[in-house]
Structures are given as C-alpha cells and as structure tokens.
Amino acid sequence: MDSFELNKIAGIVLGTLLLTMGVGFFADIVFSRAPLAKPGYDLPAGEAAPAAGKGGPAPAAVPxxxxxxxxxxxxxxxxxxxxxxxxxxxxxxxxxxxxxxxxxxxxxxxxxxxxxxxxxxxxxxxxxxxxxxxxxxxxxxxxxxxxxxxxxxxxxxxxxxxxxxxxxxxxxxxxxxxx
Ligand code: HEC
Known part of the structure; x- marks a missing residue:
C-alpha cells in the first residue's frame, strides 16, 4: 500500500467523521426545544401530581x-x-x-x-x-x-x-x- 492509498483511506475516515458530526449538529437545531422554565420533565398536564398515596394515618381531624x-x-x-x-x-x-x-x-x-x-x-x-x-x-x-x-x-x-x-x-x- 503506497502513501497515496493511505491518504485516501484517511480522507474517507475524516470525511465520515465530519459528516456524522454535521448531521448531529443539524439534528440539534431541528429538534431543539425551548429551555424548560424549571428543570425536570415535561409531563402532560393532569398527570404531574401523583395521586395521594394510600396507607399511613390520615390527618387526625378529631384529636x-x-x-x-x-x-x-x-x-x-x-x-x-x-x-x-x-x-x-x-x-x-x-x-x-x-x-x-x-x-x-x-x-x-x-x-x-x-x-x-x-x-x-x-x-x-x-x-x-x-x-x-x-x-x-x-x-x-x-x-x-x-x-x-x-x-x-x-x-x-x-x-x-x-x-x-x-x-x-x-x-x-x-x-x-x-x-
Ligand atoms: C393475622 C393475625 C393477627 C390479627 C388478625 C391481629 N393481630 Fe395483633 N398481632 C399479631 C402478631 C403475630 C403480633 C406480634 C407481632 C410481632 O411480633 O411482630 C401481634 C401484635 C399485636 C400487638 C402488640 C402486642 C404486644 O404485646 O406488644 C397489639 C396491641 C395487637 N397485635 C393488637 C391487635 C388488634 C387490636 C387486632 C384487631 C383489631 C389485631 N391485633 C389483629 C397477629 C394478629
């Protein structure tokens, strides 16, 4: 294998890397979302609050x-x-x-x-x-x-x-x- 061959292979490898990075970069732009006001996951409304757990003494209404x-x-x-x-x-x-x-x-x-x-x-x-x-x-x-x-x-x-x-x-x- 002469050095020209080697250069070609190196070129292909580098080109592939650049392409991969480029796709990732554009994907980030296309799929990016507005930053969340609060850190955490966006849950569909209505499911965010877990139902009150059963068990455990209920708050004592009457002493x-x-x-x-x-x-x-x-x-x-x-x-x-x-x-x-x-x-x-x-x-x-x-x-x-x-x-x-x-x-x-x-x-x-x-x-x-x-x-x-x-x-x-x-x-x-x-x-x-x-x-x-x-x-x-x-x-x-x-x-x-x-x-x-x-x-x-x-x-x-x-x-x-x-x-x-x-x-x-x-x-x-x-x-x-x-x-
Ligand atoms: C299925 C069987 C079972 C039923 C039904 C049950 N118990 Fe018990 N109870 C036990 C066992 C076994 C212990 C011992 C627990 C241990 O050592 O961890 C115990 C322990 C106790 C203790 C602690 C006693 C001590 O000497 O420290 C009390 C008080 C008690 N039971 C009250 C009740 C009352 C009142 C009821 C009904 C409303 C009831 N238990 C129903 C099995 C039962």
Whole structure:
C-alpha cells in the first residue's frame, strides 16, 4: 500500500467523521426545544401530581382524646372479632398467632412471656400508650415496619377508638383516658 492509498483511506475516515458530526449538529437545531422554565420533565398536564398515596394515618381531624371520650367499648368488643383469629383477650389467656392482649394498654411493648415477637416489635421500645396503639392499629406495617402482625389496619378513626377503649377495659383498673 503506497502513501497515496493511505491518504485516501484517511480522507474517507475524516470525511465520515465530519459528516456524522454535521448531521448531529443539524439534528440539534431541528429538534431543539425551548429551555424548560424549571428543570425536570415535561409531563402532560393532569398527570404531574401523583395521586395521594394510600396507607399511613390520615390527618387526625378529631384529636384522639376526643374520639376516645366518645368511643363505645361495646362496639369495640364487636370490632375485635377481627383480631380474635390471632389474639385472646381474657386474663391469662393463651398466646395464639399473636400474644394475649389482656391489659395491653400501657403494657410495655413486646412483653408477653413465652411469645415469639419479631425483632421489629422487640426493637420498638416504650409501652402501648393510647397514641401508640392508635398508630399501630391504623397501619401496623407503617407504624412498626417488618413486624409480623398480618392485619391491614382499621382506617376508620372512630372504629379504632372503639377498639382501643375496649382494650382499655381489659384490666382490673382501666387507666385514665387521655384529656
Ligand atoms: C393475622 C393475625 C393477627 C390479627 C388478625 C391481629 N393481630 Fe395483633 N398481632 C399479631 C402478631 C403475630 C403480633 C406480634 C407481632 C410481632 O411480633 O411482630 C401481634 C401484635 C399485636 C400487638 C402488640 C402486642 C404486644 O404485646 O406488644 C397489639 C396491641 C395487637 N397485635 C393488637 C391487635 C388488634 C387490636 C387486632 C384487631 C383489631 C389485631 N391485633 C389483629 C397477629 C394478629
């Protein structure tokens, strides 16, 4: 191959490169768009705002103390039928899939002897205050991530309050309701 041949090949390569760059340059001009006012993607109108996520406690419209004051333990006794598959409520009752719940209000979290709590619940700490129970029963998975209570939660704040005042009644001397 003589140097003339080489020059021809080099010329073809360079020419191709220039052509590619040139096409890119013109494509940029043809397809360029006005800069966005805000950085981000242009979404079709109406889809920009994601729908409000489900789960998580809804903003408390009525303070918990007020809900508990109005709540009915009799209705709560009906409400805990949903729990009875996994929990017993009588004093000294056995643990089932879940621990016995007699006296659970103000009881230290994860403290029933002989029940195999998850590490998640053991790590929660504190005691079952009215507020802690309310948050847990709203959405157990959100309140204590990775706990093993397979129950979706009660989203209705009034029904939850009924359940909580029923749980409160399961004690020799029920603790005072919060103000
Ligand atoms: C499908 C079974 C199941 C149902 C239904 C269920 N639970 Fe549980 N519950 C569990 C399990 C399992 C645990 C232990 C969770 C852990 O260790 O992570 C638990 C834990 C609890 C605790 C914490 C107890 C402690 O000693 O710290 C409370 C309070 C509780 N449940 C209340 C309720 C109430 C009230 C209902 C009904 C409204 C209910 N649960 C429905 C299985 C269930």
């Amino acid at each position: 918990l103390g007020e809900l508990l004051a109005k709540a009915d333990p009799k209705k709560g006794e009906g409400g805990v039928k949903a729990c009875a598959a996994c929990h017993t409520f009588d004093k000294g009752g056995p643990n089932r899939v879940g621990p016995n719940l007699y006296g659970v209000v103000t009881r230290p979290v994860a403290s029933v002897a002989g029940f195999g709590y998850s590490d998640a619940l053991k790590g929660k700490g504190g005691a079952w205050s009215f507020e802690a129970l309310d948050a847990f029963l709203t959405n157990p998975k959100a309140a204590v991530p990775n706990n093993k209570m397979a129950w979706a939660g009660e989203k209705d704040a009034a029904k939850r309050a009924d359940i909580i005042v029923y749980l409160r009644s399961l004690a020799e001397t029920p603790v005072a309701l919060p103000k």
